[in-house]
Amino acid sequence: MTLIRALSSLARPFLGQLDPEFAHTLTIKALGAVGNAMPPEPDDPRLHLSAFGLEFPNPVGLAAGFDKNAQVTQAMLGFGFGFVEAGTVTPRPQDGNPKPRIFRLKEDRAVINRLGFNNQGHAAARKRLTALQDLPGIRGINIGANKDSADRVADYVHGLKELGPLASYVTVNISSPNTPGLRGLQNKAELETLLSALVETRSNLPRQMPLLLKIAPDLDEQARADIAEVVLAKGIDGVIVSNTTIARPTTLKSSQRNEPGGLSGAPLLSPSTEVLRDMRRLTQGRITLIGVGGISSGADAYAKFQAGATLVQLYTALTFEGPALVARIKRDLLQLLERDGLNSITQVVGQSAS
Numbered sequence: 001m002t003l004i005r006a007l008s009s010l011a012r013p014f015l016g017q018l019d020p021e022f023a024h025t026l027t028i029k030a031l032g033a034v035g036n037a038m039p040p041e042p043d044d045p046r047l048h049l050s051a052f053g054l055e056f057p058n059p060v061g062l063a064a065g066f067d068k069n070a071q072v073t074q075a076m077l078g079f080g081f082g083f084v085e086a087g088t089v090t091p092r093p094q095d096g097n098p099k100p101r102i103f104r105l106k107e108d109r110a111v112i113n114r115l116g117f118n119n120q121g122h123a124a125a126r127k128r129l130t131a132l133q134d135l136p137g138i139r140g141i142n143i144g145a146n147k148d149s150a151d152r153v154a155d156y157v158h159g160l161k162e163l164g165p166l167a168s169y170v171t172v173n174i175s176s177p178n179t180p181g182l183r184g185l186q187n188k189a190e191l192e193t194l195l196s197a198l199v200e201t202r203s204n205l206p207r208q209m210p211l212l213l214k215i216a217p218d219l220d221e222q223a224r225a226d227i228a229e230v231v232l233a234k235g236i237d238g239v240i241v242s243n244t245t246i247a248r249p250t251t252l253k254s255s256q257r258n259e260p261g262g263l264s265g266a267p268l269l270s271p272s273t274e275v276l277r278d279m280r281r282l283t284q285g286r287i288t289l290i291g292v293g294g295i296s297s298g299a300d301a302y303a304k305f306q307a308g309a310t311l312v313q314l315y316t317a318l319t320f321e322g323p324a325l326v327a328r329i330k331r332d333l334l335q336l337l338e339r340d341g342l343n344s345i346t347q348v349v350g351q352s353a354s
Contacts, residue, residue, distance in 0.1 A: 019100070019102075020102040020103065020104050020111070020319075021099065021100070021101065021102045024066075024102070028067070028071055028072055031071075031072040031075040031076070032071050032072055032075070034072075034075045034078075039077070039078065039136060039137075040077070040078055040079065040080040041080075042057070043057045043058040043080075043082070043330065044058075044330075044334055046334060046337055046342075046343055046344055046345060047059060047082075047330060047333065047334070047345050048344075049310065049311075049344070049345060049346050051238070051288045051310050051311055052169065052210035052212075052237040052238055052288050053210060053237075054083075054138055054168055054169065054210065056082045056083060056138060056311065057082050058080070058081075058082035058330055059082055059301075059305075059310065059311045059312060059345055060080075060081060060082050060301065060311075060312055060313075060314070060326060060329055060330060060333075061081055061082055061083040061084065061085060061140075061290070061311055061312065061313040061314075062076050062081045062083070062084040062085060062313060062314070062315065063085060063292050063313035063314060063315040064085045064086065064087045064088055064140075064142035064171065064173065064214075064315075065087075065088070065113075065115075065315050066315050066318070067084065067085075067086045067087075068086070068087060068088065068089070068118065068119045068120075069086070069089070069119055069120045069124055069125055069128070070086035070087075070089075070125045070128040070129050070132075070139075070141070071128060073086055073128075073132060073137070073139050074132060074135055074137065077137040077139075079323040079326050079327075080326040080327050080330065081326055082138065082311075083137070083138035083139070083140060083168070083311070084137070084138070084139055084140070085139075085140035085141070085142055085171060085313065086125065086129075086139065086140070086141055086142065087119070087125070087140075087141050087142030087143060087144070087171070087173070088117050088119065088142045088143065088144040088173045088176065089119050089120075089121065089122060089125045089141065089142065089143055089144065089159065089163065090117050090119055090121060090122075090143075090144050090145060090146045090155065090159075091121060091122050091145075091146055091149075091155050091158050091159065091162075092121050092122075092146050093119065093120050093121035093124070094116075094117060094118060094119065094121075094146055094147060095118055096115045096116035096117060096118025096119075096178075097114050097115060097116035097118075097178060101113060101114045101115050101116070101261070102115065103254075103256040103259045103261075104256075104319065105252065105253075105254035105256055105257060105263075105265070106254065106320075107253040107254050108251075108252050108253055108254050108257070108265065108266060108267055109265050109266035109267075109296065109316075109317075109320055110252070110254070110263055110264060110265030110266055110267050110268075110316065111263075111264050111265050111316050111319060112256065112257075112259045112260075112261045112262065112263050112264075113178070113244070113261050113262055113264070114177075114178045114259075114260055114261030114262070115178060116147065116176075116178045116179055117144050117145075117146075117147065117176065117178070117179055122158070122159065122162045122163060125141070125163055126162055126163060126166065129141065129163060129166035129167060130166055132166075133166065138168045138169075139167055139168050140167055140168055140169045140170070140171055140212075141159075141163045141164070141166070141167035141169075141170055141171070142170075142171040142173050142214070143155075143156055143159030143160065143163060143170060143171070143172060143173065144156075144159070144173045144176065144179070144182075145179070145182065147179050147180070152182075152185065152194075153193060153194050153197050156172055156194060156197070156198060157197050157198060157201050160198055160201050160202060160205075160211075161201060161205070164202070164205060164209050165205055165206060165207055165209070167209060168209070168210075169209055169210040169211070169212055169237070169238075170209055170210070170211055170212065171212045171213070171214050171240060172194070172195075172198065172211065172212065172213050172214065173214045173243070174186055174191070174194070174213070174214070174215075175214050175215050175216035175242070175243035176243060176244075176262065177216070177218075177243075177244060177245075177246045177261065177262045178261060178262060183216055186215060186216065186219065186223060186227060187223075187226075188226040188227075188229075188230060191226070191227065191230050192230050192233075192234070195213070195230060195231070195234040195236060196234065198211060199211070199234050199235060199236075210237040210238060211236055211237050211238075212236070212237060212238040212239065212240055212290070213227070213231055213236055213238070213239050213240070214239075214240040214242075214243055215227060215239060215240070215241060215242055215243065215275075215279075216242055216243050216245070217241070217242035217243065217244075217245045217247075217268065217271055217272045217275050217293065218245055218246055218247060219275065221278075224275065224278055224279060224282055225282055227239075227279075227282075228279060228282035228283045231283065231287060232283060232284075232286060232287065236287065237287070237288060238287060238288035238289065238290060239279055239283070239287055239288075239289055239290070240289075240290040240292055240313070241272060241275050241276040241279050241289055241290065241291060241292065241293075241309075242268075242272045242275055242276070242292060242293055243262065243292075244261075244262025244263055244264045244268070245262060245263050245264075245268055245271065245272075246262065246263070247263070247271070248263065249267050251267065252267060264293070264294075264315070264316040265294060265296075265316040265317070265319075266294050266296060266317075267294065268293040268294040269293060269294025269295070269300055269303075270294070271293075272291070272292065272293025272294060273291065273293070273294075273303055273304060273307050274307075276289060276291050276304060276307045276308055276309055277307040277308055277352070279308070280307065280308025280350060281308075285308070285350060288310045288311070289308050289309050289310060289311075290309060290310070290311045290312065290313055291304030291305070291307065291308075291309030291311070291312045291313075292312065292313040292314070294316075294317075295312055295313075295314040295317060295329070296314070296317035296320070296321060296325070297328075297329065297332060298328070298329045298330070298331065298332020298333045298335070298336060299332060299336070301314075301329055301332075301333060302332075302333060302336050302348065303352075305345065305348040305349050305351075306348055306349075306350070306351040306352040307350075307352055308349065308350045309349065310346070310349055314329075333345060
């Protein structure tokens with residue numbers, strides 16, 4: 001993968017001048033041509049950890065959204081990610097929202113998207129995940145509901161049945177701001193109904209894969225408390241904190257800052273980390289948390305671990321930094337462990353959560 005990293009670095013300035021969605025499509029095609037890459041160099045044992053029954057070579061993962069259709073999962077693992085999450089995938093293919101729908105806020109190191117779960121559907125993802133079953137690596141799948149679905153709970157149940165047995169874990173995405181009404185599933189009564197159906201469905205599958213919930217950063221105190229109560233009661237294995245935000249910090253400089261959609265990248269680091277810290281408190285450290293939002297350095301990731309994350313994910317920073325960022329974050333983490341006299345990344349988890 002060394003050559004691919006070098007080519008990626010050369011191509012990044014060119015891709016940065018293209019329409020963001022077209023640039024992403026080119027990137028996926030190029031990575032698809034690589035095929036199933038050779039595994040990366042082994043990670044330092046200090047970065048190894050166990051979470052919800054899985055053994056992670058390192059805690060740095062690729063968030064959902066980059067590989068929507070599970071087309072380049074192995075190629076991305078080859079860049080050194082400890083795990084890769086594909087999706088969001090809905091039962092039926094859908095085009096998503098009208099274009100343009102991705103906006104780079106270069107001055108803010110951020111992106112706004114209003115894609116709307118554009119994807120090729122369960123059948124396409126199932127075929128690709130099936131072909132990967134004998135290959136190494138932790139591959140999650142992120143499931144959602146079709147925009148025009150008459151029964152969104154049924155969509156999630158179908159996703160768990162169809163794709164869950166082929167993935168290392170399943171993430172239930174109810175927090176995208178780009179599907180009207182979807183975030184309503186975070187309300188206590190609706191969440192109880194959804195998670196009850198999914199837990200029951202999982203109990204009847206051949207393998208009891210970990211089940212994770214992805215939440216928004218825009219939740220008030222009561223909503224966070226309700227979600228914590230429900231996930232603890234239902235036996236959910238993990239919570240991903242967080243998805244993109246509909247908030248627009250006053251510090252944003254880009255002329256595109258008011259485009260509708262979800263904001264990700266550097267401006268999300270602080271608010272998403274605060275929600276993460278609160279979810280650690282509300283779940284009493286009993287549930288694995290994955291910290292997402294604004295990570296572009298080892299220090300950013302370290303702050304997520306200190307706030308209560310066991311694992312982290314990133315995506316937006318790759319737009320600006322390229323895939324070499326993954327190795328750099330892992331080097332930074334090792335330096336921070338040495339600075340603090342620690343011999344495992346797990347010793348950092350929750351240091352600043354209280």
